[in-house]
Amino acid sequence: MDDQTQIELEAAVYRRLVAHLRERADVQNIDLMNLAGFCRNCLSKWYAAAAEEKGITVSYDQAREVVYGMPYDEWKAKNQNAASPEQQAAFAAAQSKVAH
Numbered sequence: 001m002d003d004q005t006q007i008e009l010e011a012a013v014y015r016r017l018v019a020h021l022r023e024r025a026d027v028q029n030i031d032l033m034n035l036a037g038f039c040r041n042c043l044s045k046w047y048a049a050a051a052e053e054k055g056i057t058v059s060y061d062q063a064r065e066v067v068y069g070m071p072y073d074e075w076k077a078k079n080q081n082a083a084s085p086e087q088q089a090a091f092a093a094a095q096s097k098v099a100h
Contacts, residue, residue: 018043022069025079034090043067 001009021027021040029039044063051058064072083091
């Protein structure tokens with residue numbers, strides 16, 4: 001496979017992942033973090049970092065809008081629930097494993 005084809009496939013997979021996460025707004029970021037170790041906010045940070053590597057300025061808020069499909073505050077108001085004590089405990093446990 002040539003480099004350009006690989007880039008195009010990777011870009012298509014990224015777009016499909018973002019579309020899937022937009023469709024599954026019921027899946028909370030804390031659940032993603034607890035299960036996979038990354039969430040929509042992580043994707044946003046990676047997007048902004050990739051832009052910076054190319055000399056392009058993309059703020060974290062701009063990157064979030066790319067990933068969420070709308071301003072983050074709007075998405076949060078529509079979709080984000082308070083984390084349960086169980087979710088918070090699982091997150092803390094996962095973070096303690098990463099720190100060691």
